[in-house]
Amino acid sequence: MSSLRISNLVAGYGAVQVLHDISLEVNDGETVVLLGTNGNGKSTLIRSVVGLVQPSSGSIILEIDGQKRDLRGLKPQDIVGMGIGIVPEGRELFPKLTVEENLLLGAYRRAARPEIPRNLASCYEAFPRLKERRKQLAGSMSGGEQQMLALGRSLMSAPKFLLIDEPSVGLAPIIVNRMIEKIRELKQQFGLTVLMAEQNFTQAVKIADRGYVIVHGQIAHAGTAAELNDNDLIRRFYLGL
Numbered sequence: 001m002s003s004l005r006i007s008n009l010v011a012g013y014g015a016v017q018v019l020h021d022i023s024l025e026v027n028d029g030e031t032v033v034l035l036g037t038n039g040n041g042k043s044t045l046i047r048s049v050v051g052l053v054q055p056s057s058g059s060i061i062l063e064i065d066g067q068k069r070d071l072r073g074l075k076p077q078d079i080v081g082m083g084i085g086i087v088p089e090g091r092e093l094f095p096k097l098t099v100e101e102n103l104l105l106g107a108y109r110r111a112a113r114p115e116i117p118r119n120l121a122s123c124y125e126a127f128p129r130l131k132e133r134r135k136q137l138a139g140s141m142s143g144g145e146q147q148m149l150a151l152g153r154s155l156m157s158a159p160k161f162l163l164i165d166e167p168s169v170g171l172a173p174i175i176v177n178r179m180i181e182k183i184r185e186l187k188q189q190f191g192l193t194v195l196m197a198e199q200n201f202t203q204a205v206k207i208a209d210r211g212y213v214i215v216h217g218q219i220a221h222a223g224t225a226a227e228l229n230d231n232d233l234i235r236r237f238y239l240g241l
Helices: 042-049 076-081 099-108 110-126 128-132 143-155 173-190 201-207 225-229 232-238
Strands: 002-013 016-026 031-035 057-064 067-070 084-087 161-165 193-198 210-215 218-224
Touching: 002 042, 002 161, 002 193, 016 031, 016 042, 016 193, 016 218, 031 042, 031 173, 031 201, 042 161, 042 193, 076 084, 084 143, 099 110, 099 143, 110 128, 110 143, 110 173, 128 143, 143 173, 173 193, 173 201, 193 201, 201 225, 210 225, 218 225
Parallel strands: 031 193, 031 210, 084 161, 161 193
Antiparallel strands: 002 016, 002 057, 057 067, 210 218
16 A cells, blocks of 8 residues: 655755645555646656655655655655655666666665566566567667656566656657556556656546646646546646647
């Protein structure tokens, strides 16, 4: 079981405050999407959860298997060690390493190391293309294949909670559709709880249980996927649709 509670979070970069009093929750087994256009703070929030940005105030409470911990102030490697996986914006692969070498680097978490053979087999089952190209350099792959690899690498850490930052960036529409469906499939297959930041509203709400719209670093609207999808004002004024 895994869940996340963010309360009154304030964060930014130096003197620039990006997030203003953000509060949201992701319950066990949910897929929650953080929606909004570029520059409104989605990635900053994801980076705050995983420890790459240190908030100036507020709390980020992660509960996994009955144990609660405030992530604020912890190092990224310690947060990953607790069972959080991340698929970063831009994928951030090692382009001069092979597909399989990138996947193996995902098994950094101590609890995942004994399960490397099984987790690697699961990744190749989920993404047969990666198995076919396991000796290929990551940097020579297409954008869609690299996104598969980034997802697979996160699964190698055997996470309970998965953060996904802008999975549609740089991908053709048909590939975006396949990637979103694959995220739904993996969430069910591995029993994950998911928080996904995404600007592609139409695709994101297909797999979401609930969503939050972030505008200028604040939560402007929240609701079920159906409620957000049916709200013309949200689609027109906050998401540019």
